[in-house]
Amino acid sequence: MMDIVRDVLDTSVVDRNGREMGRVDGIVIEQDDGPPRITTLLIGPAALGSRLHPALGRFVTRVEKLLGIDRDRPSRISVRDVEEVDRKIRVRLTVGETTVGAWEQLLRRWIAKLPGSQ
Amino acid sequence: MKKIFNLALGIVTSIGGFVEVGSISTSVQAGAEFGFSLLWAVAAATLFLAALAEMAGRVAAVSKRSMAAAVRERFGFHFQIVPLGAEFIIDTLLLTAELGGAAIAIKMLTGVGFQWWVLPAGFMAWLLLWFGNFSVIEDGVGLLGIVTLSFVLAAWRLHPDAGDIARGFLPSLPHHDITRYAFLAVSIVGATVSPYLLNFYASGAIEEKWTEQDLWINRVTAFLGMGFGSTVAMGCLITAAMVFGPQHLKVDTYEQAAQMFVPVYGRWAVTLFALSLGVGCFGAAVEIALNAGYVLGQALGWTWGIDRKRRDVSRFVAAFSFMLLDGIVIATMGFDPLRVTLISVALTVVIMPLVVLPFLVLMNEEQYVGRHTSGVFGNGLLATLTVLGALMAIVVIPLEIWGS
Amino acid sequence: MTASFRLDSIVGREVYAANSRRIGRLHEVRAERRGSTWVITEYVIGAAGLMERLGLGVRLVLGFERPTGYVAHWDQLDISNPRRLILTCAVADLRRE
Numbered sequence: 001m002m003d004i005v006r007d008v009l010d011t012s013v014v015d016r017n018g019r020e021m022g023r024v025d026g027i028v029i030e031q032d033d034g035p036p037r038i039t040t041l042l043i044g045p046a047a048l049g050s051r052l053h054p055a056l057g058r059f060v061t062r063v064e065k066l067l068g069i070d071r072d073r074p075s076r077i078s079v080r081d082v083e084e085v086d087r088k089i090r091v092r093l094t095v096g097e098t099t100v101g102a103w104e105q106l107l108r109r110w111i112a113k114l115p116g117s118q
Numbered sequence: 119m120k121k122i123f124n125l126a127l128g129i130v131t132s133i134g135g136f137v138e139v140g141s142i143s144t145s146v147q148a149g150a151e152f153g154f155s156l157l158w159a160v161a162a163a164t165l166f167l168a169a170l171a172e173m174a175g176r177v178a179a180v181s182k183r184s185m186a187a188a189v190r191e192r193f194g195f196h197f198q199i200v201p202l203g204a205e206f207i208i209d210t211l212l213l214t215a216e217l218g219g220a221a222i223a224i225k226m227l228t229g230v231g232f233q234w235w236v237l238p239a240g241f242m243a244w245l246l247l248w249f250g251n252f253s254v255i256e257d258g259v260g261l262l263g264i265v266t267l268s269f270v271l272a273a274w275r276l277h278p279d280a281g282d283i284a285r286g287f288l289p290s291l292p293h294h295d296i297t298r299y300a301f302l303a304v305s306i307v308g309a310t311v312s313p314y315l316l317n318f319y320a321s322g323a324i325e326e327k328w329t330e331q332d333l334w335i336n337r338v339t340a341f342l343g344m345g346f347g348s349t350v351a352m353g354c355l356i357t358a359a360m361v362f363g364p365q366h367l368k369v370d371t372y373e374q375a376a377q378m379f380v381p382v383y384g385r386w387a388v389t390l391f392a393l394s395l396g397v398g399c400f401g402a403a404v405e406i407a408l409n410a411g412y413v414l415g416q417a418l419g420w421t422w423g424i425d426r427k428r429r430d431v432s433r434f435v436a437a438f439s440f441m442l443l444d445g446i447v448i449a450t451m452g453f454d455p456l457r458v459t460l461i462s463v464a465l466t467v468v469i470m471p472l473v474v475l476p477f478l479v480l481m482n483e484e485q486y487v488g489r490h491t492s493g494v495f496g497n498g499l500l501a502t503l504t505v506l507g508a509l510m511a512i513v514v515i516p517l518e519i520w521g522s
Numbered sequence: 523m524t525a526s527f528r529l530d531s532i533v534g535r536e537v538y539a540a541n542s543r544r545i546g547r548l549h550e551v552r553a554e555r556r557g558s559t560w561v562i563t564e565y566v567i568g569a570a571g572l573m574e575r576l577g578l579g580v581r582l583v584l585g586f587e588r589p590t591g592y593v594a595h596w597d598q599l600d601i602s603n604p605r606r607l608i609l610t611c612a613v614a615d616l617r618r619e
């Protein structure tokens with residue numbers, strides 16, 4: 001039995017190789033008949049922003065769209081891919097198979113140009 | 119053996135990194151206006167800081183989480199956004215004051231107006247963060263900071279009466295201007311217990327890869343390091359008291375403050391004061407900017423670390439860079455660093471209870487401190503500090519209005 | 523039709539009994555892994571969840587010994603309208619914790 005708010009929300013997520021993917025910034029619940037189900041973990045500033053206010057989340061999405069990094073964001077991780085929920089959440093995927101590093105990659109394009117970025 | 123060396127280095131660099139614009143400003147004014155009678159405030163504030171730093175270091179060593187990470191995980195983003203937002207405002211103000219202080223120091227050495235020096239000073243700070251690593255930054259800043267021992271040397275050379283100094287460590291009410299006295303006492307606490315220091319200390323523990331085995335190093339570094347560092351602030355207070363005290367001078371500018379070195383250092387007075395102020399402020403500016411990167415990276419789940427290739431931690435680099443840029447822009451506008459310092463110090467006190475409260479929870483949870491939980495004494499101390507923090511938070515704004 | 527919404531749209535919200543009496547806030551959601559999905563089993567409402575979140579340290583200091591809160595089985599709380607969480611049973615039917 002998992003305590004979702006305490007142990008899943010805001011917890012670090014790592015990929016199958018132990019690489020940091022981010023934190024669980026949002027969680028999606030689905031319900032038809034029967035008990036509601038937690039289906040997806042969300043990672044990304046748009047999900048985090050909408051926790052403070054939906055308008056903030058929409059604003060972040062608009063910024064990401066302007067920067068061209070809004071495809072498949074916030075990053076969605078199906079709970080089916082979650083292997084372990086402990087001090088960190090380990091998932092079956094690799095970072096590359098998701099859209100988690102969009103901002104990092106965007107900024108890297110500029111930062112890598114500076115001398116000494118190695 | 120290597121650990122003992124690193125420990126000694128850690129303590130020495132703590133001395134160098136202790137004083138910055140806040141502690142110098144408050145110590146000078148406290149000494150000039152009230153003699154030795156606020157020494158107890160410096161001691162108490164240092165103990166407060168050391169106790170909290172030790173706790174932050176403990177969480178970092180045992181659970182590998184900084185304060186920012188632990189608060190996000192344990193309390194959630196909704197809770198964190200309040201102290202986080204407040205800390206960012208305070209840190210920006212403090213960074214502005216530090217850059218201003220460094221610029222004034224350079225002005226004292228060169229005669230050229232201080233606003234021109236903000237950008238070079240800020241850019242140098244950025245270069246250090248861009249090219250440096252944790253040891254270079256920590257040890258470099260700390261070793262350069264040895265120049266601040268001129269405060270201790272000056273105090274010693276002025277031969278203050280030992281009995282008078284001892285009496286200064288006993289809290290007492292002054293004969294005049296109680297509001298101003300209380301304001302300075304509270305400001306000393308705010309200048310010493312800066313929130314950024316706690317997360318920075320914890321982040322350092324993680325950068326140095328401390329483990330449960332290193333908890334004794336944590337305790338020694340926190341208490342001895344901050345303890346020795348506070349002797350510099352005390353030296354500053356004592357020197358100001360001996361040189362300005364007899365005339366009850368109110369010190370309003372750093373140029374005025376520099377005069378306190380004249381009796382001991384003669385024509386080197388301004389140079390030594392400027393170097394001490396400049397190095398202290400520069401070091402603090404570097405740490406505040408770096409901490410902005412730490413806090414955002416840890417709270418939001420980015421890759422972070424000053425020992426990593428910069429291209430691998432691009433968001434972290436962007437964070438400390440924008441923080442510095444922010445500080446440079448605001449400081450160049452020419453605000454009086456002394457006034458900005460007093461505002462940020464007052465705001466620090468206002469959010470103090472929010473900063474201490476998470477410790478009360480984290481120190482009792484196995485997840486964060488393992489079996490090294492706070493005993494009755496530790497919890498009692500934290501509860502007392504939270505209450506004291508709340509009391510100070512309530513009085514600081516009225517005191518700021520009437521006492522400054 | 524599958525309703526889909528965010529967890530944080532219900533966490534922290536007030537929970538009402540059928541007669542519109544406020545019984546506390548939703549603080550925690552417990553779920554079980556079943557196959558490839560996580561099924562919500564319980565909701566923690568009121569003081570119990572909050573005290574849990576504030577932790578032992580504060581409880582020791584403030585002297586709360588018996589947090590009074592409720593645990594609702596998944597079918598005892600209607601979350602279809604996140605803005606108004608309503609019990610589908612009597613308050614007395616909830617487990618106390």
